[in-house]
Amino acid sequence: MTGLGTAVARPAGAALAAATGALARLRHRRPFHTRGVLLDATLVVAEDEAGAVSVPQGRKEALARLSLSAGLPRGLPDVVGLAVRWTEDGAPQDVLFSSSGHGRLTRFALVPRRTLLGGWFSTIMPLRAPHGPVVLALRPDAMVTRVTGVVTLEVLEATPLGPWxxxxxxxxxGPAAGASRDGDDPGLRFDPTRDAPRRLGTYAWEDRLRAPGYAAARRESRSDRDRDQS
Incomplete structure (x- = not known):
C-alpha cells in the first residue's frame, strides 16, 4: 500500500485503539476473544514445499487458541478466531486467523458462523513473505482427521488475488499443559504485529492500523490485574 494508505491507517488505528481500550475497561478483560481454549498443536510442513520459506519446515511444536470474537451465546453466529504460535530461538512467532470466505474478495472478510471448525480461516490481511505479499488460510481436512483421529487443518497460501x-x-x-482449569490462559496474549514471524512479517500500514489496538488491550489488562492485586 502507498504512503497515502499508511497515513490513512494511522488515524484509523488510533480510533480503533480508543474503542478497544474502552471496551476492555467496560468488560474488565480482553475486549474481544475473551474466552477460548488453549491447545497443543503441531505445524507440519514438508521440506520441499515452496511455501516452507515462510514457516518452519518439518514438524514444529506449536500452541493454538480457538475462541469466539464477541463471546455470544453458543448457537449464535460469531467470528471464530484461531491464533497459532511457535517459537524460534525462544521468541514467539504469532499468526492470527479468523473465520472467513476463500474467494478472491471474501478471503479478506470476517464471516460469522455457528461451528468452531466448520469452514475456512484466513489471515484477512496480507503478510510480507520473502516472495511477496501472501494471504495464509486454514481449512478442515476431514479425511485426515477421520483416518488419524487428530483434528487436522490444511495450511494454504495465495497471493492476495491468486489461487490457493x-x-x-x-x-x-488436546488442551495445553499450561492451560487453566477452564482450558484457557488469561495471561497469554498473541500479537501478530509485535510478534510477527521473522520470515512472514507485516506491512507498515497494517502495523499502523492494528498495533495501537493490541497495545491498548494489553495496557487495560495490566491495569485490571494491578487493581485485583491491590
Missing amino acids: RRFGALELH
Whole structure:
C-alpha cells in the first residue's frame, strides 16, 4: 500500500485503539476473544514445499487458541478466531486467523458462523513473505482427521488475488499443559504485529492500523490485574 494508505491507517488505528481500550475497561478483560481454549498443536510442513520459506519446515511444536470474537451465546453466529504460535530461538512467532470466505474478495472478510471448525480461516490481511505479499488460510481436512483421529487443518497460501496452494498442515491436539482449569490462559496474549514471524512479517500500514489496538488491550489488562492485586 502507498504512503497515502499508511497515513490513512494511522488515524484509523488510533480510533480503533480508543474503542478497544474502552471496551476492555467496560468488560474488565480482553475486549474481544475473551474466552477460548488453549491447545497443543503441531505445524507440519514438508521440506520441499515452496511455501516452507515462510514457516518452519518439518514438524514444529506449536500452541493454538480457538475462541469466539464477541463471546455470544453458543448457537449464535460469531467470528471464530484461531491464533497459532511457535517459537524460534525462544521468541514467539504469532499468526492470527479468523473465520472467513476463500474467494478472491471474501478471503479478506470476517464471516460469522455457528461451528468452531466448520469452514475456512484466513489471515484477512496480507503478510510480507520473502516472495511477496501472501494471504495464509486454514481449512478442515476431514479425511485426515477421520483416518488419524487428530483434528487436522490444511495450511494454504495465495497471493492476495491468486489461487490457493496447500503447503502444510496444522494438527490440533488436546488442551495445553499450561492451560487453566477452564482450558484457557488469561495471561497469554498473541500479537501478530509485535510478534510477527521473522520470515512472514507485516506491512507498515497494517502495523499502523492494528498495533495501537493490541497495545491498548494489553495496557487495560495490566491495569485490571494491578487493581485485583491491590
